[in-house]
Amino acid sequence: MIEDLWYKNAVVYCLDVETFMDGNGDGVGDFVGLRRKLDYLAGLGVTCVWLMPFQPTPNRDNGYDIRDYYGVDPRLGDLGDFVAFTHEAKLHGIRVIIDLVVNHTSDQHPWFQSARKGPDSPFHDYYVWAKKKPKDAHKGMVFPGVQPSTWTYVKEAGGWYFHRFFDFQPDLNVANPEVREQILKVMGYWLELGVSGFRVDAVPFLVELKGLKNHGVEDPYGFLKEMREFLSWRKGDAILLAEANVTMDEVMEFFGDNDRMQLVFNFLANQNFYLSLTRGDATPLIQALKASPDLPHTAQWANFLRNHDELDLGRLSDKDRAEVFQALGPDKGMQLYDRGLRRRFASMLDGDRRRIELAYSLMFTLPGTPVLWYGDELGMGENLALKERQAVRTPMQWSPERHGGFTLAQTPVKPLVEEGAFGFAQVNVAQQRCDPTSQLNWTERIIRARKECPELGWGAWRILRTGNKGVMALRYDWKGNAMVVLHNLSARPCTVKLDPGGDEACPLYNVLTEDHSEPVDGQRHTLTLEGYGYRWFRVGHQNPARKHKVEPRP
Numbered sequence: 338m339i340e341d342l343w344y345k346n347a348v349v350y351c352l353d354v355e356t357f358m359d360g361n362g363d364g365v366g367d368f369v370g371l372r373r374k375l376d377y378l379a380g381l382g383v384t385c386v387w388l389m390p391f392q393p394t395p396n397r398d399n400g401y402d403i404r405d406y407y408g409v410d411p412r413l414g415d416l417g418d419f420v421a422f423t424h425e426a427k428l429h430g431i432r433v434i435i436d437l438v439v440n441h442t443s444d445q446h447p448w449f450q451s452a453r454k455g456p457d458s459p460f461h462d463y464y465v466w467a468k469k470k471p472k473d474a475h476k477g478m479v480f481p482g483v484q485p486s487t488w489t490y491v492k493e494a495g496g497w498y499f500h501r502f503f504d505f506q507p508d509l510n511v512a513n514p515e516v517r518e519q520i521l522k523v524m525g526y527w528l529e530l531g532v533s534g535f536r537v538d539a540v541p542f543l544v545e546l547k548g549l550k551n552h553g554v555e556d557p558y559g560f561l562k563e564m565r566e567f568l569s570w571r572k573g574d575a576i577l578l579a580e581a582n583v584t585m586d587e588v589m590e591f592f593g594d595n596d597r598m599q600l601v602f603n604f605l606a607n608q609n610f611y612l613s614l615t616r617g618d619a620t621p622l623i624q625a626l627k628a629s630p631d632l633p634h635t636a637q638w639a640n641f642l643r644n645h646d647e648l649d650l651g652r653l654s655d656k657d658r659a660e661v662f663q664a665l666g667p668d669k670g671m672q673l674y675d676r677g678l679r680r681r682f683a684s685m686l687d688g689d690r691r692r693i694e695l696a697y698s699l700m701f702t703l704p705g706t707p708v709l710w711y712g713d714e715l716g717m718g719e720n721l722a723l724k725e726r727q728a729v730r731t732p733m734q735w736s737p738e739r740h741g742g743f744t745l746a747q748t749p750v751k752p753l754v755e756e757g758a759f760g761f762a763q764v765n766v767a768q769q770r771c772d773p774t775s776q777l778n779w780t781e782r783i784i785r786a787r788k789e790c791p792e793l794g795w796g797a798w799r800i801l802r803t804g805n806k807g808v809m810a811l812r813y814d815w816k817g818n819a820m821v822v823l824h825n826l827s828a829r830p831c832t833v834k835l836d837p838g839g840d841e842a843c844p845l846y847n848v849l850t851e852d853h854s855e856p857v858d859g860q861r862h863t864l865t866l867e868g869y870g871y872r873w874f875r876v877g878h879q880n881p882a883r884k885h886k887v888e889p890r891p
């Protein structure tokens with residue numbers, strides 16, 4: 338069995354170069370600034386950085402509208418800066434993965450500029466066209482309320498083109514073998530420049546082949562296999578992390594049988610976690626975990642609390658979603674696209690450290706690989722004055738200085754959060770670094786613990802009964818070592834009788850503090866948890882006799 342699957346125990350940190358750190362004083366974050374902050378990321382314990390799109394772009398969807406797949410947006414630096422960054426990241430033991438946005442291009446991409454001239458263009462079939470206005474042109478919009486349609490007319494071309502997202506993001510025709518080749522070429526290029534893989538944008542739409550007639554593709558998911566084969570051949574340990582907000586019935590199409598995406602974000606667990614958090618009842622999250630299929634050996638979930646988009650609750654029932662909205666984002670201005678909240682995690686919880694810690698402790702111990710959104714390690718908040726999803730994409734808050742220490746320029750690329758309890762004067766790296774009780778230092782410690790518990794990334798897991806619906810207990814087994822983690826989602830303190838499983842009565846050693854618990858009733862333990870309390874236990878040993886091989890560092 339292959340044991341050096343680095344992503345099984347990675348701690349992934351997502352950031353946007355544009356808003357992380359300005360190195361040249363022009364107001365825009367850049368690769369030079371990001372490079373200077375590698376010590377910070379290494380200190381936090383991050384092992385893999387996921388960069389949001391940084392290629393040349395008209396920037397109408399935060400870079401998810403790419404004009405040139407082979408460059409760096411001049412505002413952020415150049416290719417030399419990119420390579421210097423990946424090189425130095427490697428020296429810090431940090432891998433880099435990047436967004437692969439190939440469901441669509443920008444309408445300013447030269448392929449589309451040519452394609453729109455009509456069927457004689459060699460690039461016309463790179464996109465999806467219809468001669469007549471499709472009947473469903475006003476259906477299936479990803480951004481309801483701000484995106485009027487999914488098909489747009491081009492007079493010059495004498496036809497309509499399909500765009501799952503905004504009209505300036507025409508969908509590529511992945512049934513076209515030339516397009517597939519182009520996509521692989523893009524992957525090969527960035528792999529050669531030092532990346533360890535890709536967060537693949539909008540994968541379900543990439544493979545859906547919508548709007549194409551007689552496309553001749555037998556298995557639309559086959560392309561995912563092609564991508565994986567190409568990737569692994571070019572760089573054996575590189576990964577594909579899929580953004581695929583799909584049901585558990587569909588998800589295996591994305592993982593395949595050790596031959597498609599290695600990682601898929603667990604959107605179902607994420608959405609049900611919020612319902613559990615709102616209700617103080619672990620049941621919805623437990624049900625979501627129980628619904629997930631057994632994964633093949635090389636596959637892994639990616640877990641997150643928040644990301645750069647709205648908190649999408651579209652898979653909850655209307656009633657359940659309304660309940661979460663009421664608790665975490667009751668104002669209309671906090672809600673977006675009829676399905677989500679445009680808030681950061683800490684502000685949704687009014688900065689309540691007990692609940693924030695409970696939630697991150699849970700996220701770090703769910704089956705899978707944790708993915709953090711920059712600034713959440715500090716408890717940054719949102720700026721609701723900004724449009725749509727921009728609210729959660731404000732510059733990193735480094736210090737209480739002007740513009741939060743993000744830039745020395747007069748005007749930062751985006752306004753920072755200035756006012757109130759989440760403004761940069763209150764929430765920033767410099768101050769939290771000096772305070773042992775800060776959220777930043779807590780996050781650093783929990784990341785350290787997560788990395789010291791490879792059972793969580795690798796182990797076979799199961800849900801244990803606690804007899805208390807507020808409490809979720811998970812057991813992990815790996816190479817003769819076992820862990821049990823408990824989280825009380827409710828505000829009420831409680832005492833649970835827990836059988837940690839296994840063949841014999843064993844003590845439980847707390848990984849985060851010095852105490853431990855002895856079995857009192859056969860194998861069972863009596864465990865007391867505070868409201869929103871959490872525990873990570875090793876079963877039987879304090880320090881496991883590392884029966885497993887030591888994980889190679891990236």
Ligand code: NOJ
Nearest residue numbers: 398401438502538539646
């Ligand atoms: C998903 C990305 O997360 C989102 O930010 C973007 O708008 C769409 N894909 C389109 O690329």
